[in-house]
Amino acid sequence: MSAKSKPFVQTSGDIWLNGQFVEVEKTSIPILTHGLHYGSAVFEGERAYGGTIFKSAEHTRRLMNSCNLLGFDLPVNFETFEQAKRETLSRSGMQEAYVRAIVWKGSGGLGVGTGDNQVNAAIAMWQMDPYFKPTSGGLRLDISDWRRPPPDCAPVKAKAAGLYAICTMSKDKAAQRGFDDALMYDYEGRVAECTGAHIFFCRDGALFTPKADWMIDGITRxxxxxxxxxxxxxxxxxxxxxxxxxxxxxxxxxxxxVEVVPVGEIKGQIFTPGKITQQIVGDYNKMKYGRPI
Structure with a gap:
C-alpha cells in the first residue's frame, strides 16, 4: 500500500490569489517570503464531491481561527472567501477535487517578526486519487519518534504550516520503514493522532477516540x-x-x-477491520455526497 500515485500539484487551470484568478503557470512566490522562512502560514485541506465542497463553511471558519491564533486576519471576509472557493471549483470544471486554501505572511521584511508584511491568501484545486490505495487488510502504522507538542508550547488548535514539520518527518520515516503512516503520541506519551488524521478504536461495538483538547478540531472527526x-x-x-x-x-x-480508512496494524499490534468500521466508511461515503444516512 502506498500514498496516491498522482502528485499533489495543480498543473493547469486557475488559482484564486488575493482576490483575482491567475493561471497556475503564472503564479510565483518571492524567495524572501516570511511564511516560507518562519512558518507564518495556515491552511486547510478540503474535498469537493459532486461539485460541492464538503463542510466548506466549517473549513473556512477553522482557517479564520488559525489566522487569529497566529496573529493575523484572513484578508477577505467569510462570505467572500466562500464565494471564491465556489468560483474556483466552478472554473476548474471538476466535480471531484482536492481543495487547498492557504493564508501566509509575504515579503516586505525578513526578521523573525512579521512587521507590516502583507497577508496573502490563495485557493488551489486539483484532482486527487484516494490518499491510500484500498486494501482489505487495512493500513500499517509505525509509531513516530516525535511527539505532538503541549498547548503551552505551540498553537495546537491552529492548522499551522510550521507545526507540520514533525508530521512530515514522521511520515517520511514511516515510509522508509515500510509503513503507510505513523501514529504520534502527545507530550505525555498518550495516543494522539496520525500525521494528517485522527484515530478511532472499536471494542464491543463501541468507539473510542483520544480527546481533542490539545489537538486541532477535526472536521472529519x-x-x-x-x-x-x-x-x-x-x-x-x-x-x-x-x-x-x-x-x-x-x-x-x-x-x-484520507477520508475514513481501516487500520490493520500499529507496529505489530493487529486489528481486523470489522462491522463498525465498515458502517462508518459506508455512511461517510453517503454523507460526503449529501445523501441521507
Missing part, C-alpha cells in the same frame, strides 16, 4: 461523531495510553484527505 450518534453507536472521548491499544479489535483513521 466531527462527521464521524455525527454518524455514530445517528447510528446509536457509543463514542467515548478519552485518554488512551499505548498499552490500551491491545484491548481494541478495530481501528480506523479519519481526515479530509
Amino acid at each position: 466531527a462527521s464521524v461523531l455525527e454518524i455514530a450518534a445517528k447510528r446509536g453507536i457509543s463514542v467515548t472521548e478519552k485518554t488512551i495510553m499505548p498499552d490500551e491499544m491491545s484491548t481494541y479489535n478495530e481501528c480506523f483513521i479519519v481526515g479530509s484527505a
Whole structure:
C-alpha cells in the first residue's frame, strides 16, 4: 500500500490569489517570503464531491481561527472567501477535487517578526486519487519518534504550516520503514493522532477516540461523531495510553484527505477491520455526497 500515485500539484487551470484568478503557470512566490522562512502560514485541506465542497463553511471558519491564533486576519471576509472557493471549483470544471486554501505572511521584511508584511491568501484545486490505495487488510502504522507538542508550547488548535514539520518527518520515516503512516503520541506519551488524521478504536461495538483538547478540531472527526450518534453507536472521548491499544479489535483513521480508512496494524499490534468500521466508511461515503444516512 502506498500514498496516491498522482502528485499533489495543480498543473493547469486557475488559482484564486488575493482576490483575482491567475493561471497556475503564472503564479510565483518571492524567495524572501516570511511564511516560507518562519512558518507564518495556515491552511486547510478540503474535498469537493459532486461539485460541492464538503463542510466548506466549517473549513473556512477553522482557517479564520488559525489566522487569529497566529496573529493575523484572513484578508477577505467569510462570505467572500466562500464565494471564491465556489468560483474556483466552478472554473476548474471538476466535480471531484482536492481543495487547498492557504493564508501566509509575504515579503516586505525578513526578521523573525512579521512587521507590516502583507497577508496573502490563495485557493488551489486539483484532482486527487484516494490518499491510500484500498486494501482489505487495512493500513500499517509505525509509531513516530516525535511527539505532538503541549498547548503551552505551540498553537495546537491552529492548522499551522510550521507545526507540520514533525508530521512530515514522521511520515517520511514511516515510509522508509515500510509503513503507510505513523501514529504520534502527545507530550505525555498518550495516543494522539496520525500525521494528517485522527484515530478511532472499536471494542464491543463501541468507539473510542483520544480527546481533542490539545489537538486541532477535526472536521472529519466531527462527521464521524455525527454518524455514530445517528447510528446509536457509543463514542467515548478519552485518554488512551499505548498499552490500551491491545484491548481494541478495530481501528480506523479519519481526515479530509484520507477520508475514513481501516487500520490493520500499529507496529505489530493487529486489528481486523470489522462491522463498525465498515458502517462508518459506508455512511461517510453517503454523507460526503449529501445523501441521507
